[in-house]
Amino acid sequence: MLLPPGLSLSLQAERPLLPVRPRSPPRAPFCFSARRLRFHRQHEFFEDGDIHRHLYLQDILTNVTEVTERSKVSEFSCHIVGCCQVFDTLEGYEHHYNTLHRNMCSFCKRSFPSGHLLDTHILEWHDSLFQIMAEKQNMYQCLVEGCAEKFKSSKDRKDHLVKVHLYPSDFRFDRPKKAKSSIKHSKPHSKRDVSMPMDVNVETCEQSQADSMEICPSESTENPTQLASGPIPSVQEKQLYKSRIPSTVCFGQGASRGFKSLKKKA
Template identity: 60%
Template sequence: MLLPPALYSRLAGEPGAAEPLPVERNPAAGEAPFRYAPRPVRFPRDHEFFEDGDVQRHLYLQDMLTQVSETPEKSMVPEFTCQVAGCCQVFAAIEDYQHHYHMMHGNTCSFCNRAFPSGHLLDVHILEWHDSLFQILAQRQDMYQCLVESCPEKFKTSQDRKDHMPSHASCCRHSSQSPER
């Protein structure tokens, strides 16, 4: 087998062998044969990409439910702080940290790092603040989803949605409380 002279001298260890081998380009191909530009992709929650993770999560939760004891023991760990950048919360128990992490950092926007208490609110946030087509579609149809997950209503503007929100408060108030204005 016949080797190119540059490769042969490199293998033989001759002076100048440390120089990189020249790359031969096809002049017709131009600078590079292709260009790659990464772009973020957001799949819907029910996309097949997440199927394995959903099955694993389901099995994990089933296992956790079967292992629940009558009186869970508190972990004997000294105080520690949340390791998420910008969060200074201190915890004495792992259970408290896990609850904090789930509530404050579990539903975090990958674009702006803002945390939300539920996946529904995170989805609404991403749609309204980071979806480039949202404003165009909002001019043609009702796009502002109700912030209550069980409510299917959509509104023309965020102000219309804000005006709608008190209708959900009546189901949550105790009869002894007077409505706030």
């Protein structure tokens, strides 16, 4: 093996440092003393660079093009058993899947906008140990990601969400259980009644007729008209869904990447 000549020299290629004279304070009237400069965000030194950035941003904003036309594909339906929604764009399908099927509770078919909310829901509604544990310690986790607080009851958590996190009092992804459910530390009925109207914005639900998924099956059967207007054919078929399909099976980030590359090709 042939190596360039002088290669070994560069192993010790430490440059000789010129001898340094110890620093002495400047003698008046001279005042120079080497120092590192730090500039605060509003310093005038930044003016030229900031102007350049400003022009760049302006340029971007004026050149923003309208929403790109989505490439159409031949119609296809959602592959989830029982869901017969039909799509003609991959993006529409992707959004549908992420909204309805990605974070769905396999027990009660409710859909959640994030894995965090789904996990919290499953723990509180379908974990049989949860109620027992909740009697001994604070188990109701705050719904805000990044907040580690836990509470004795969902009511306490709601108060916390409203007071500390400025959440709306009718936050829709925090519905309490119906009275028939087995919350042990349930409050007197009068109190519960006070809290109920805050929870579900009944008026809005009925006006929009767009709420079927958010309501758990027991409620849905009480409201068959509402359900009929939704895209989902029936509760029975919904029971067959396999929720939270692992990404390794067919969906997840890999699928999203697939969407992207297809879009590029088109």
